[in-house]
Amino acid sequence: MKWFWCLFFAFWPIVAIVLCLLAPGFDWWFPGKAESPLGGRIDDLFYMILWITTVTFIGTQIALAYVLFKGASNTEPGAENEKAWFSHGSHQLEVIWSSVPAVILLFIAFYQLEVWAEYRVKDAFPRERMEAVFERIHQDRQKNDSLALAEVTARQFEWRIRYPGFNADGTLKALMPDPQPTDLYAVNDLHLPASAPVMINLRTQDVQHSFFLPELRIKQDAVPGLVIPIWFEANHQRSYQLLCAELCGWGHYKMNARFVAESDEGFIEYLRQLEREQNEDRVDDTPDTDEEE
Amino acid sequence: MSSVAATTETADHGHHARSDDLLALLKAAPFWSTDHKVIGIQFLLTTLFTLMVGGALALGVRWQLAFPWENMPFFGALVPATAGGQIPPEFYTMLFTMHATVMIFLVIIPILAGAFGNFLIPLMIGADDMAFPMLNALSYWFMWPAIACFTCSFCVGGGPASGWTSYPALSALAQAAPGSGWAQNWWLLGVTFVGFSSMMGSINYMTTIINMRAPGLTLFRMPLTIWSMFITAILQAFALPVLTAAGFMLVADRMLGTCFFVPAGLIVNNADPTVGGGQTLLWQHLFWFYSHPAVYIMLLPAMGMVSDMLACMCRKPIFGYKPMVYSMSAIAGLGFIVWGHHMFTSGMNPALGMTFMISTVMIALPSAVKVFNWIGTIWGGKPEFNVVFLNCIAFVSMFIVGGLSGIFMAAVPVDIYIHDTYFIVAHFHYVLFGATLFGVFGAIHFWYPKMFGRYMSEGWGKLHFFLTFVGFNGTFFPMHLLGVAGMPRRYADPYLYPYLEHFLPMNQFMTICAAIMGFAQFILIGNFILSWFWGEKSGRNPWNANGLEWATPSPPGHGNFDIPPVVYRGPYEYASPDTDADFWPQTQPPDPAT
Structure with a gap:
């Protein structure tokens, strides 16, 4: 029986290793390649730690199996x-x-x-590349205006998004800390430019939530009473999953939303579309023009 | 009442030790007693019961993850909170909250410190009882108000719905969660009562270990179990007041209108905006300042007991006794400065994140040293592959996994991604179940003969071990993969998200394994109860062990030692060339001839 137990303890780490080797093939692994440069670096760090821990795991389990087999043979008669x-x-x-x-x-x-500093320390934020985006989308901004392009407010159980509106001359305003009459709103649908670092201000209206973009490997809690700036950069123009990662009540599991990374023009066009929808009053203007004629 | 001086009195204080009466302990168990052994066994029976309750709650969680929104068989109809057998999301939240609460506060902490700490400390240091027997009894009886409060919270109050971490504002504002009104208050009161219980225990353990050791038992002759209980007691005494204070502050926020943890201007569930200027992060800091050391409170005693059991079962001295003691002390010391690693994504100052990462990564070092020393202990030994030994090997093997997976979340950038995913769930179950509970199963089999004078069944013990081990790994190992895939914790229905849909079959497999593991615990309970009456009788020292507890009769009478013990050596002198036998009890005087 003792040999059975020796094999038993030697066997299960092999199963564990084989399972981990097979997992990516079954799609039991990361939800795709990291879709942001920072996410790529997080994955690299993950794999580095995975290598170190795998070697340690195999080493210690072999040592354990060895002392077990040795111990079992020590108790053999003779x-x-x-x-x-x-x-x-x-x-x-x-x-x-x-x-x-x-x-x-x-x-x-x-x-x-x-990597941590780049993600979270304000002085290390890629400020210049963010400003290049403002340039491209013609944002009318002062030096001290917020770097954020949108404000995301979590609440039970949805994400409310506030964008700055447009000036009369068609340029995009800067995002103000407090809501402005011209602001544009959306729910559960965050649009931002792709292929550049973009920042949002994250806050919550009620309890603690957590802003989680699994494909980009980005996560940040939305803490009651705080406005937390976070930045990320989507590699491709596509739609990504956005969900909540901090228990926020009974509907925690259904804070389903999407983040759409677009071209700069697409982003402005989306905001224009929001503006049109928001100002749509269903009053038909055509008869007025007829009368004037 | 017994006092420190009582150690030198005659062994049984004038009471009649009725070690021959099989039912003596059964008769004593439900009633008031200040005998540390009775209190220890009372703790053990209570925690085995709560273990089954906590397991049942976990199976409810697993059912929902495997068969979301389907009617729960059998139990569904019995539980009024289910909607006709279905688990509604509110109830799901309560299930995992109560599972964690029961397992942490009513199983693991009391089974280690309460049951084994009580039973073993006086026996292993050669004392007749604890320093404060009355306080000791109170520490047990304070468990019951706690159990009553948690039961009220779950069954009457509507269920606490903010997780065992109870982060405000979810836990501070009644309108944030349906049913969290009185339930959360009951829950906080329950935590306060277990806090009282632990605090009374820890003061007692420290005093007893410092003052009441048998003559000759110097600090570095103490068994590692005693060292671990001593360090745990210190951890508890210094960390617990913070949680208790935070709990009172949260109760005040809920009931007295203070705002320690509630910032102004929150609009929750369309109620009026909150006023005040509190900080929710303050709760997280205070909570984890206790709850991270608590992780070690839930682990260190098992480490100590496994060290003792391994040395005895391998018939070999513990490898690196002093490094073992130092590494436990290092774990305890570092354990106080790592709490921030629970808050890497919470918006804490990023510079703090860096310091907490370094301290957290470094705490892996003493843990690694301990693992190497356990392997060293088995190395060159003559192990007997009995239930005790198997559980100890499982402890070491599982602790390696739990320790290594901890490095991933200690690294802040990686933690950004895996925080609050199933990777975390996998990690702490490998530590708390994989390590601690296997250690406890081993300890139950090892010290059972001392508790009841009979062995537990080997065969049933091995079956229980086999099923638990297989079920455990089948349940928790795949959770690492779920975590890497980004499946968040505490989701009633993760399959709402396309990127997680294909994990349903894996979750079903895990649930089946969890059921196997859960039902295997009935074997343990059955073995425990039946062996009490029909187990093979054991003598004083059934394992040929060295510790002082084996010098007492099995079970020991009131007052423990029929011969006042004098200690001549450390507890690990197995296979010594200076004596003929392969063990050398601590109390055996050296042979004058040599």
């Missing part, structure tokens, strides 16, 4: 030693297996800092 190995440990081994993991772990920690 084994050479009557007693187990009398050892209280080894100072040398302790030093090795403390310092080697320490170096690896510190490497993992410091290696990550840069």
